[in-house]
Amino acid sequence: MLGAIIGDIVGSRFEFVEEDNRGKDFAFFTKSxxxxxxxxxxxAIAKALFLCKGDYSKLRQNTISCMQELGRAYPNAGYGYNFYHNWLMSSNPKPYNSYGNGSAMRVSPVAWVAESEEQLKELSLMVTDITHNHPEGIKGAEAIAMGIYLARLGKSKEEIREKLSVYYPILKDKFFTIKSLRGNYGYDFAGGWVTCQGSVPQAIIAFLESENFxxxxxxxxxxxxxxxxxxxMAGSIAEAYYGVSYDMEDRALEYLPEDLKSIYYAFNIIKGKRRNKSE
Ligand SMILES: [Mg+2]
Incomplete structure:
Protein backbone atom coordinates (compact mmCIF):
# COMPACT_ATOMS: atom_id res chain seq x y z
CA MET A 1 0.00 0.00 0.00
CA LEU A 2 2.79 2.47 0.87
CA GLY A 3 4.51 1.56 -2.41
CA ALA A 4 1.34 2.42 -4.33
CA ILE A 5 1.11 5.80 -2.59
CA ILE A 6 4.77 6.60 -3.30
CA GLY A 7 4.51 5.52 -6.95
CA ASP A 8 1.40 7.65 -7.34
CA ILE A 9 2.98 10.74 -5.78
CA VAL A 10 6.26 10.44 -7.69
CA GLY A 11 4.50 9.68 -10.99
CA SER A 12 1.84 12.39 -10.56
CA ARG A 13 3.81 15.18 -12.19
CA PHE A 14 4.49 13.02 -15.25
CA GLU A 15 0.98 11.72 -15.96
CA PHE A 16 0.43 12.08 -19.71
CA VAL A 17 3.42 14.38 -20.07
CA GLU A 18 4.92 13.28 -23.35
CA GLU A 19 8.68 13.37 -23.45
CA ASP A 20 10.65 11.21 -25.82
CA ASN A 21 13.72 11.00 -23.69
CA ARG A 22 12.66 10.88 -20.09
CA GLY A 23 15.56 9.48 -18.16
CA LYS A 24 15.53 7.57 -14.91
CA ASP A 25 17.43 10.28 -13.03
CA PHE A 26 14.50 12.66 -12.49
CA ALA A 27 13.99 14.32 -9.07
CA PHE A 28 11.97 11.87 -6.97
CA PHE A 29 9.86 14.03 -4.65
CA THR A 30 9.29 17.64 -5.77
CA LYS A 31 6.91 20.48 -4.97
CA SER A 32 4.84 19.70 -8.03
CA ALA A 44 -10.47 3.63 0.54
CA ILE A 45 -9.89 -0.11 0.13
CA ALA A 46 -7.59 -0.12 3.15
CA LYS A 47 -10.35 1.52 5.19
CA ALA A 48 -12.97 -0.93 3.88
CA LEU A 49 -10.79 -3.90 4.90
CA PHE A 50 -10.14 -2.36 8.29
CA LEU A 51 -13.86 -1.83 8.91
CA CYS A 52 -14.58 -5.49 8.09
CA LYS A 53 -12.76 -6.54 11.30
CA GLY A 54 -11.99 -9.88 9.70
CA ASP A 55 -15.54 -10.53 8.42
CA TYR A 56 -15.13 -10.02 4.71
CA SER A 57 -18.76 -10.83 3.89
CA LYS A 58 -19.32 -7.05 4.07
CA LEU A 59 -16.28 -6.13 1.99
CA ARG A 60 -18.15 -5.20 -1.20
CA GLN A 61 -20.55 -2.87 0.59
CA ASN A 62 -17.79 -1.35 2.72
CA THR A 63 -15.63 -0.76 -0.34
CA ILE A 64 -18.44 1.03 -2.16
CA SER A 65 -19.10 3.31 0.83
CA CYS A 66 -15.43 4.04 1.51
CA MET A 67 -14.64 4.73 -2.15
CA GLN A 68 -17.60 7.07 -2.44
CA GLU A 69 -16.78 8.78 0.86
CA LEU A 70 -13.11 9.45 0.06
CA GLY A 71 -13.70 10.08 -3.63
CA ARG A 72 -16.28 12.74 -2.86
CA ALA A 73 -14.02 14.26 -0.18
CA TYR A 74 -11.26 14.60 -2.81
CA PRO A 75 -13.16 15.13 -6.05
CA ASN A 76 -10.21 16.66 -7.93
CA ALA A 77 -7.85 13.74 -7.48
CA GLY A 78 -7.94 12.85 -11.20
CA TYR A 79 -10.63 10.22 -11.70
CA GLY A 80 -11.65 8.81 -15.06
CA TYR A 81 -14.80 10.34 -16.58
CA ASN A 82 -17.05 7.27 -16.29
CA PHE A 83 -15.89 6.42 -12.81
CA TYR A 84 -16.50 9.95 -11.57
CA HIS A 85 -19.83 10.73 -13.21
CA ASN A 86 -21.51 7.34 -13.37
CA TRP A 87 -20.19 5.66 -10.26
CA LEU A 88 -18.55 7.93 -7.67
CA MET A 89 -21.35 10.49 -7.67
CA SER A 90 -24.18 7.99 -8.18
CA SER A 91 -26.68 7.19 -5.43
CA ASN A 92 -26.97 3.68 -6.86
CA PRO A 93 -23.46 2.78 -8.12
CA LYS A 94 -23.30 -0.23 -10.42
CA PRO A 95 -20.37 -1.95 -12.11
CA TYR A 96 -19.80 -0.62 -15.62
CA ASN A 97 -17.79 -3.37 -17.33
CA SER A 98 -14.55 -1.43 -17.03
CA TYR A 99 -11.10 -2.81 -17.84
CA GLY A 100 -9.35 0.44 -16.93
CA ASN A 101 -6.24 0.20 -14.78
CA GLY A 102 -8.12 1.73 -11.82
CA SER A 103 -8.82 -1.79 -10.55
CA ALA A 104 -5.13 -2.69 -10.35
CA MET A 105 -3.87 0.59 -8.91
CA ARG A 106 -6.16 0.40 -5.88
CA VAL A 107 -6.01 -3.32 -5.01
CA SER A 108 -2.76 -3.50 -2.97
CA PRO A 109 -4.22 -3.54 0.58
CA VAL A 110 -5.96 -6.90 -0.02
CA ALA A 111 -2.59 -8.58 -0.55
CA TRP A 112 -1.51 -7.54 2.95
CA VAL A 113 -4.45 -9.16 4.73
CA ALA A 114 -4.96 -12.29 2.58
CA GLU A 115 -3.86 -15.50 4.25
CA SER A 116 -3.93 -17.78 1.20
CA GLU A 117 -3.92 -17.46 -2.58
CA GLU A 118 -7.55 -18.52 -2.59
CA GLN A 119 -8.52 -15.77 -0.16
CA LEU A 120 -6.40 -13.28 -2.09
CA LYS A 121 -8.40 -14.00 -5.26
CA GLU A 122 -11.72 -13.72 -3.41
CA LEU A 123 -10.84 -10.41 -1.77
CA SER A 124 -9.38 -9.03 -4.98
CA LEU A 125 -12.61 -9.86 -6.83
CA MET A 126 -14.75 -8.27 -4.12
CA VAL A 127 -12.98 -4.90 -4.24
CA THR A 128 -12.88 -5.00 -8.05
CA ASP A 129 -16.18 -6.18 -9.51
CA ILE A 130 -18.12 -3.36 -7.86
CA THR A 131 -16.80 -1.25 -10.78
CA HIS A 132 -14.47 -3.28 -13.02
CA ASN A 133 -16.51 -6.41 -13.80
CA HIS A 134 -14.89 -6.91 -17.21
CA PRO A 135 -12.58 -10.01 -17.21
CA GLU A 136 -9.52 -7.85 -18.04
CA GLY A 137 -10.30 -5.51 -15.13
CA ILE A 138 -10.60 -8.45 -12.74
CA LYS A 139 -7.44 -10.07 -14.11
CA GLY A 140 -5.35 -6.89 -13.83
CA ALA A 141 -6.25 -6.41 -10.18
CA GLU A 142 -5.65 -10.06 -9.33
CA ALA A 143 -2.25 -10.08 -11.08
CA ILE A 144 -0.99 -7.07 -9.10
CA ALA A 145 -2.41 -8.48 -5.86
CA MET A 146 -0.75 -11.84 -6.56
CA GLY A 147 2.60 -10.15 -7.24
CA ILE A 148 2.42 -8.33 -3.89
CA TYR A 149 1.30 -11.46 -2.04
CA LEU A 150 4.14 -13.60 -3.43
CA ALA A 151 6.71 -10.87 -2.77
CA ARG A 152 5.37 -10.53 0.77
CA LEU A 153 5.96 -14.24 1.28
CA GLY A 154 9.59 -13.85 0.18
CA LYS A 155 9.27 -15.52 -3.24
CA SER A 156 12.01 -14.85 -5.78
CA LYS A 157 11.56 -12.65 -8.84
CA GLU A 158 11.69 -15.73 -11.07
CA GLU A 159 8.89 -17.37 -9.07
CA ILE A 160 6.87 -14.16 -9.30
CA ARG A 161 7.49 -13.86 -13.05
CA GLU A 162 6.44 -17.48 -13.55
CA LYS A 163 3.18 -17.02 -11.67
CA LEU A 164 2.30 -13.67 -13.24
CA SER A 165 3.04 -14.99 -16.74
CA VAL A 166 -0.12 -17.05 -16.39
CA TYR A 167 -1.99 -13.73 -16.44
CA TYR A 168 0.29 -12.01 -18.99
CA PRO A 169 2.41 -14.40 -21.11
CA ILE A 170 4.34 -11.39 -22.52
CA LEU A 171 6.25 -11.27 -19.20
CA LYS A 172 8.29 -14.20 -20.51
CA ASP A 173 9.15 -12.45 -23.77
CA LYS A 174 12.83 -11.47 -23.62
CA PHE A 175 12.09 -8.44 -25.83
CA PHE A 176 9.52 -7.06 -23.37
CA THR A 177 11.85 -4.82 -21.36
CA ILE A 178 11.93 -1.31 -19.92
CA LYS A 179 14.56 -0.44 -22.52
CA SER A 180 12.28 -1.52 -25.37
CA LEU A 181 9.29 0.33 -23.89
CA ARG A 182 11.08 3.65 -23.43
CA GLY A 183 10.23 5.96 -26.30
CA ASN A 184 7.69 3.50 -27.71
CA TYR A 185 5.00 3.50 -25.08
CA GLY A 186 2.27 5.84 -23.91
CA TYR A 187 1.46 7.59 -27.19
CA ASP A 188 -1.61 5.61 -28.16
CA PHE A 189 -4.41 8.09 -28.73
CA ALA A 190 -6.99 5.32 -28.44
CA GLY A 191 -6.10 5.36 -24.72
CA GLY A 192 -4.76 1.80 -24.57
CA TRP A 193 -2.26 2.72 -21.87
CA VAL A 194 -4.97 3.37 -19.30
CA THR A 195 -6.36 -0.15 -19.63
CA CYS A 196 -5.26 -3.04 -17.42
CA GLN A 197 -3.97 -5.01 -20.39
CA GLY A 198 -2.04 -1.95 -21.62
CA SER A 199 -0.36 -1.01 -18.35
CA VAL A 200 -0.32 -3.86 -15.79
CA PRO A 201 2.33 -5.96 -17.63
CA GLN A 202 4.45 -2.78 -18.01
CA ALA A 203 4.22 -2.12 -14.26
CA ILE A 204 5.17 -5.73 -13.48
CA ILE A 205 8.22 -5.58 -15.74
CA ALA A 206 9.23 -2.29 -14.05
CA PHE A 207 9.34 -4.22 -10.79
CA LEU A 208 10.98 -7.38 -12.20
CA GLU A 209 13.84 -5.37 -13.75
CA SER A 210 14.43 -3.20 -10.67
CA GLU A 211 17.42 -3.19 -8.35
CA ASN A 212 15.68 -1.68 -5.34
CA PHE A 213 12.40 -0.03 -4.35
CA MET A 233 1.25 -0.68 -9.41
CA ALA A 234 5.01 -1.28 -9.69
CA GLY A 235 5.59 0.38 -6.31
CA SER A 236 3.02 -1.80 -4.59
CA ILE A 237 4.87 -4.99 -5.58
CA ALA A 238 8.29 -3.45 -4.94
CA GLU A 239 7.25 -2.45 -1.41
CA ALA A 240 6.44 -6.06 -0.58
CA TYR A 241 9.66 -7.33 -2.16
CA TYR A 242 12.25 -4.81 -0.91
CA GLY A 243 10.55 -2.89 1.89
CA VAL A 244 10.54 0.92 2.06
CA SER A 245 12.86 3.02 4.21
CA TYR A 246 11.37 5.05 7.07
CA ASP A 247 12.86 8.14 5.50
CA MET A 248 11.03 7.59 2.24
CA GLU A 249 7.82 6.75 4.10
CA ASP A 250 8.05 10.08 5.99
CA ARG A 251 8.69 12.02 2.79
CA ALA A 252 5.65 10.47 1.07
CA LEU A 253 3.28 10.92 3.99
CA GLU A 254 3.96 14.67 3.94
CA TYR A 255 1.85 14.79 0.77
CA LEU A 256 -1.23 13.27 2.44
CA PRO A 257 -3.84 15.23 4.40
CA GLU A 258 -4.47 14.17 8.00
CA ASP A 259 -7.61 12.09 7.34
CA LEU A 260 -5.86 9.98 4.71
CA LYS A 261 -2.81 9.59 6.92
CA SER A 262 -5.02 8.27 9.74
CA ILE A 263 -6.34 5.56 7.42
CA TYR A 264 -2.76 4.66 6.49
CA TYR A 265 -1.76 4.29 10.14
CA ALA A 266 -4.95 2.42 11.08
CA PHE A 267 -4.44 -0.08 8.26
CA ASN A 268 -0.85 -0.70 9.38
CA ILE A 269 -2.30 -2.28 12.54
CA ILE A 270 -3.90 -5.10 10.53
CA LYS A 271 -1.32 -5.20 7.74
CA GLY A 272 0.43 -8.56 7.62
CA LYS A 273 4.17 -8.80 8.00
CA ARG A 274 6.55 -8.93 5.08
CA ARG A 275 8.57 -12.13 5.39
CA ASN A 276 12.27 -12.03 5.01
CA LYS A 277 13.57 -14.02 2.07
CA SER A 278 16.10 -15.69 4.37
CA GLU A 279 13.41 -17.06 6.71
MG1 LIG B 1 -3.97 9.10 -10.85
Whole structure:
Protein backbone atom coordinates (compact mmCIF):
# COMPACT_ATOMS: atom_id res chain seq x y z
CA MET A 1 0.00 0.00 0.00
CA LEU A 2 2.79 2.47 0.87
CA GLY A 3 4.51 1.56 -2.41
CA ALA A 4 1.34 2.42 -4.33
CA ILE A 5 1.11 5.80 -2.59
CA ILE A 6 4.77 6.60 -3.30
CA GLY A 7 4.51 5.52 -6.95
CA ASP A 8 1.40 7.65 -7.34
CA ILE A 9 2.98 10.74 -5.78
CA VAL A 10 6.26 10.44 -7.69
CA GLY A 11 4.50 9.68 -10.99
CA SER A 12 1.84 12.39 -10.56
CA ARG A 13 3.81 15.18 -12.19
CA PHE A 14 4.49 13.02 -15.25
CA GLU A 15 0.98 11.72 -15.96
CA PHE A 16 0.43 12.08 -19.71
CA VAL A 17 3.42 14.38 -20.07
CA GLU A 18 4.92 13.28 -23.35
CA GLU A 19 8.68 13.37 -23.45
CA ASP A 20 10.65 11.21 -25.82
CA ASN A 21 13.72 11.00 -23.69
CA ARG A 22 12.66 10.88 -20.09
CA GLY A 23 15.56 9.48 -18.16
CA LYS A 24 15.53 7.57 -14.91
CA ASP A 25 17.43 10.28 -13.03
CA PHE A 26 14.50 12.66 -12.49
CA ALA A 27 13.99 14.32 -9.07
CA PHE A 28 11.97 11.87 -6.97
CA PHE A 29 9.86 14.03 -4.65
CA THR A 30 9.29 17.64 -5.77
CA LYS A 31 6.91 20.48 -4.97
CA SER A 32 4.84 19.70 -8.03
CA UNK A 33 4.12 16.13 -6.87
CA UNK A 34 0.73 15.39 -5.33
CA UNK A 35 -1.33 12.40 -4.34
CA UNK A 36 -3.99 11.45 -6.91
CA UNK A 37 -6.93 9.07 -7.29
CA UNK A 38 -4.58 6.07 -7.06
CA UNK A 39 -3.64 6.86 -3.44
CA UNK A 40 -7.14 7.95 -2.55
CA UNK A 41 -8.81 4.75 -3.80
CA UNK A 42 -6.05 2.55 -2.36
CA UNK A 43 -6.71 4.10 1.04
CA ALA A 44 -10.47 3.63 0.54
CA ILE A 45 -9.89 -0.11 0.13
CA ALA A 46 -7.59 -0.12 3.15
CA LYS A 47 -10.35 1.52 5.19
CA ALA A 48 -12.97 -0.93 3.88
CA LEU A 49 -10.79 -3.90 4.90
CA PHE A 50 -10.14 -2.36 8.29
CA LEU A 51 -13.86 -1.83 8.91
CA CYS A 52 -14.58 -5.49 8.09
CA LYS A 53 -12.76 -6.54 11.30
CA GLY A 54 -11.99 -9.88 9.70
CA ASP A 55 -15.54 -10.53 8.42
CA TYR A 56 -15.13 -10.02 4.71
CA SER A 57 -18.76 -10.83 3.89
CA LYS A 58 -19.32 -7.05 4.07
CA LEU A 59 -16.28 -6.13 1.99
CA ARG A 60 -18.15 -5.20 -1.20
CA GLN A 61 -20.55 -2.87 0.59
CA ASN A 62 -17.79 -1.35 2.72
CA THR A 63 -15.63 -0.76 -0.34
CA ILE A 64 -18.44 1.03 -2.16
CA SER A 65 -19.10 3.31 0.83
CA CYS A 66 -15.43 4.04 1.51
CA MET A 67 -14.64 4.73 -2.15
CA GLN A 68 -17.60 7.07 -2.44
CA GLU A 69 -16.78 8.78 0.86
CA LEU A 70 -13.11 9.45 0.06
CA GLY A 71 -13.70 10.08 -3.63
CA ARG A 72 -16.28 12.74 -2.86
CA ALA A 73 -14.02 14.26 -0.18
CA TYR A 74 -11.26 14.60 -2.81
CA PRO A 75 -13.16 15.13 -6.05
CA ASN A 76 -10.21 16.66 -7.93
CA ALA A 77 -7.85 13.74 -7.48
CA GLY A 78 -7.94 12.85 -11.20
CA TYR A 79 -10.63 10.22 -11.70
CA GLY A 80 -11.65 8.81 -15.06
CA TYR A 81 -14.80 10.34 -16.58
CA ASN A 82 -17.05 7.27 -16.29
CA PHE A 83 -15.89 6.42 -12.81
CA TYR A 84 -16.50 9.95 -11.57
CA HIS A 85 -19.83 10.73 -13.21
CA ASN A 86 -21.51 7.34 -13.37
CA TRP A 87 -20.19 5.66 -10.26
CA LEU A 88 -18.55 7.93 -7.67
CA MET A 89 -21.35 10.49 -7.67
CA SER A 90 -24.18 7.99 -8.18
CA SER A 91 -26.68 7.19 -5.43
CA ASN A 92 -26.97 3.68 -6.86
CA PRO A 93 -23.46 2.78 -8.12
CA LYS A 94 -23.30 -0.23 -10.42
CA PRO A 95 -20.37 -1.95 -12.11
CA TYR A 96 -19.80 -0.62 -15.62
CA ASN A 97 -17.79 -3.37 -17.33
CA SER A 98 -14.55 -1.43 -17.03
CA TYR A 99 -11.10 -2.81 -17.84
CA GLY A 100 -9.35 0.44 -16.93
CA ASN A 101 -6.24 0.20 -14.78
CA GLY A 102 -8.12 1.73 -11.82
CA SER A 103 -8.82 -1.79 -10.55
CA ALA A 104 -5.13 -2.69 -10.35
CA MET A 105 -3.87 0.59 -8.91
CA ARG A 106 -6.16 0.40 -5.88
CA VAL A 107 -6.01 -3.32 -5.01
CA SER A 108 -2.76 -3.50 -2.97
CA PRO A 109 -4.22 -3.54 0.58
CA VAL A 110 -5.96 -6.90 -0.02
CA ALA A 111 -2.59 -8.58 -0.55
CA TRP A 112 -1.51 -7.54 2.95
CA VAL A 113 -4.45 -9.16 4.73
CA ALA A 114 -4.96 -12.29 2.58
CA GLU A 115 -3.86 -15.50 4.25
CA SER A 116 -3.93 -17.78 1.20
CA GLU A 117 -3.92 -17.46 -2.58
CA GLU A 118 -7.55 -18.52 -2.59
CA GLN A 119 -8.52 -15.77 -0.16
CA LEU A 120 -6.40 -13.28 -2.09
CA LYS A 121 -8.40 -14.00 -5.26
CA GLU A 122 -11.72 -13.72 -3.41
CA LEU A 123 -10.84 -10.41 -1.77
CA SER A 124 -9.38 -9.03 -4.98
CA LEU A 125 -12.61 -9.86 -6.83
CA MET A 126 -14.75 -8.27 -4.12
CA VAL A 127 -12.98 -4.90 -4.24
CA THR A 128 -12.88 -5.00 -8.05
CA ASP A 129 -16.18 -6.18 -9.51
CA ILE A 130 -18.12 -3.36 -7.86
CA THR A 131 -16.80 -1.25 -10.78
CA HIS A 132 -14.47 -3.28 -13.02
CA ASN A 133 -16.51 -6.41 -13.80
CA HIS A 134 -14.89 -6.91 -17.21
CA PRO A 135 -12.58 -10.01 -17.21
CA GLU A 136 -9.52 -7.85 -18.04
CA GLY A 137 -10.30 -5.51 -15.13
CA ILE A 138 -10.60 -8.45 -12.74
CA LYS A 139 -7.44 -10.07 -14.11
CA GLY A 140 -5.35 -6.89 -13.83
CA ALA A 141 -6.25 -6.41 -10.18
CA GLU A 142 -5.65 -10.06 -9.33
CA ALA A 143 -2.25 -10.08 -11.08
CA ILE A 144 -0.99 -7.07 -9.10
CA ALA A 145 -2.41 -8.48 -5.86
CA MET A 146 -0.75 -11.84 -6.56
CA GLY A 147 2.60 -10.15 -7.24
CA ILE A 148 2.42 -8.33 -3.89
CA TYR A 149 1.30 -11.46 -2.04
CA LEU A 150 4.14 -13.60 -3.43
CA ALA A 151 6.71 -10.87 -2.77
CA ARG A 152 5.37 -10.53 0.77
CA LEU A 153 5.96 -14.24 1.28
CA GLY A 154 9.59 -13.85 0.18
CA LYS A 155 9.27 -15.52 -3.24
CA SER A 156 12.01 -14.85 -5.78
CA LYS A 157 11.56 -12.65 -8.84
CA GLU A 158 11.69 -15.73 -11.07
CA GLU A 159 8.89 -17.37 -9.07
CA ILE A 160 6.87 -14.16 -9.30
CA ARG A 161 7.49 -13.86 -13.05
CA GLU A 162 6.44 -17.48 -13.55
CA LYS A 163 3.18 -17.02 -11.67
CA LEU A 164 2.30 -13.67 -13.24
CA SER A 165 3.04 -14.99 -16.74
CA VAL A 166 -0.12 -17.05 -16.39
CA TYR A 167 -1.99 -13.73 -16.44
CA TYR A 168 0.29 -12.01 -18.99
CA PRO A 169 2.41 -14.40 -21.11
CA ILE A 170 4.34 -11.39 -22.52
CA LEU A 171 6.25 -11.27 -19.20
CA LYS A 172 8.29 -14.20 -20.51
CA ASP A 173 9.15 -12.45 -23.77
CA LYS A 174 12.83 -11.47 -23.62
CA PHE A 175 12.09 -8.44 -25.83
CA PHE A 176 9.52 -7.06 -23.37
CA THR A 177 11.85 -4.82 -21.36
CA ILE A 178 11.93 -1.31 -19.92
CA LYS A 179 14.56 -0.44 -22.52
CA SER A 180 12.28 -1.52 -25.37
CA LEU A 181 9.29 0.33 -23.89
CA ARG A 182 11.08 3.65 -23.43
CA GLY A 183 10.23 5.96 -26.30
CA ASN A 184 7.69 3.50 -27.71
CA TYR A 185 5.00 3.50 -25.08
CA GLY A 186 2.27 5.84 -23.91
CA TYR A 187 1.46 7.59 -27.19
CA ASP A 188 -1.61 5.61 -28.16
CA PHE A 189 -4.41 8.09 -28.73
CA ALA A 190 -6.99 5.32 -28.44
CA GLY A 191 -6.10 5.36 -24.72
CA GLY A 192 -4.76 1.80 -24.57
CA TRP A 193 -2.26 2.72 -21.87
CA VAL A 194 -4.97 3.37 -19.30
CA THR A 195 -6.36 -0.15 -19.63
CA CYS A 196 -5.26 -3.04 -17.42
CA GLN A 197 -3.97 -5.01 -20.39
CA GLY A 198 -2.04 -1.95 -21.62
CA SER A 199 -0.36 -1.01 -18.35
CA VAL A 200 -0.32 -3.86 -15.79
CA PRO A 201 2.33 -5.96 -17.63
CA GLN A 202 4.45 -2.78 -18.01
CA ALA A 203 4.22 -2.12 -14.26
CA ILE A 204 5.17 -5.73 -13.48
CA ILE A 205 8.22 -5.58 -15.74
CA ALA A 206 9.23 -2.29 -14.05
CA PHE A 207 9.34 -4.22 -10.79
CA LEU A 208 10.98 -7.38 -12.20
CA GLU A 209 13.84 -5.37 -13.75
CA SER A 210 14.43 -3.20 -10.67
CA GLU A 211 17.42 -3.19 -8.35
CA ASN A 212 15.68 -1.68 -5.34
CA PHE A 213 12.40 -0.03 -4.35
CA UNK A 214 13.23 3.39 -5.76
CA UNK A 215 14.52 1.86 -9.00
CA UNK A 216 11.18 0.11 -9.57
CA UNK A 217 9.39 3.47 -9.44
CA UNK A 218 11.99 5.04 -11.72
CA UNK A 219 11.55 2.18 -14.21
CA UNK A 220 7.77 2.63 -14.08
CA UNK A 221 7.89 6.38 -14.63
CA UNK A 222 10.61 6.43 -17.31
CA UNK A 223 8.50 4.56 -19.88
CA UNK A 224 5.86 7.33 -20.00
CA UNK A 225 2.09 6.91 -20.26
CA UNK A 226 -0.09 6.81 -17.15
CA UNK A 227 2.91 7.37 -14.88
CA UNK A 228 1.20 7.78 -11.51
CA UNK A 229 -0.78 4.57 -11.97
CA UNK A 230 2.09 2.52 -13.40
CA UNK A 231 4.21 3.87 -10.54
CA UNK A 232 1.52 2.86 -8.04
CA MET A 233 1.25 -0.68 -9.41
CA ALA A 234 5.01 -1.28 -9.69
CA GLY A 235 5.59 0.38 -6.31
CA SER A 236 3.02 -1.80 -4.59
CA ILE A 237 4.87 -4.99 -5.58
CA ALA A 238 8.29 -3.45 -4.94
CA GLU A 239 7.25 -2.45 -1.41
CA ALA A 240 6.44 -6.06 -0.58
CA TYR A 241 9.66 -7.33 -2.16
CA TYR A 242 12.25 -4.81 -0.91
CA GLY A 243 10.55 -2.89 1.89
CA VAL A 244 10.54 0.92 2.06
CA SER A 245 12.86 3.02 4.21
CA TYR A 246 11.37 5.05 7.07
CA ASP A 247 12.86 8.14 5.50
CA MET A 248 11.03 7.59 2.24
CA GLU A 249 7.82 6.75 4.10
CA ASP A 250 8.05 10.08 5.99
CA ARG A 251 8.69 12.02 2.79
CA ALA A 252 5.65 10.47 1.07
CA LEU A 253 3.28 10.92 3.99
CA GLU A 254 3.96 14.67 3.94
CA TYR A 255 1.85 14.79 0.77
CA LEU A 256 -1.23 13.27 2.44
CA PRO A 257 -3.84 15.23 4.40
CA GLU A 258 -4.47 14.17 8.00
CA ASP A 259 -7.61 12.09 7.34
CA LEU A 260 -5.86 9.98 4.71
CA LYS A 261 -2.81 9.59 6.92
CA SER A 262 -5.02 8.27 9.74
CA ILE A 263 -6.34 5.56 7.42
CA TYR A 264 -2.76 4.66 6.49
CA TYR A 265 -1.76 4.29 10.14
CA ALA A 266 -4.95 2.42 11.08
CA PHE A 267 -4.44 -0.08 8.26
CA ASN A 268 -0.85 -0.70 9.38
CA ILE A 269 -2.30 -2.28 12.54
CA ILE A 270 -3.90 -5.10 10.53
CA LYS A 271 -1.32 -5.20 7.74
CA GLY A 272 0.43 -8.56 7.62
CA LYS A 273 4.17 -8.80 8.00
CA ARG A 274 6.55 -8.93 5.08
CA ARG A 275 8.57 -12.13 5.39
CA ASN A 276 12.27 -12.03 5.01
CA LYS A 277 13.57 -14.02 2.07
CA SER A 278 16.10 -15.69 4.37
CA GLU A 279 13.41 -17.06 6.71
MG1 LIG B 1 -3.97 9.10 -10.85
Missing amino acids: CRFTDDSCMTL EDAIRNAVCIGGDSDTIGA
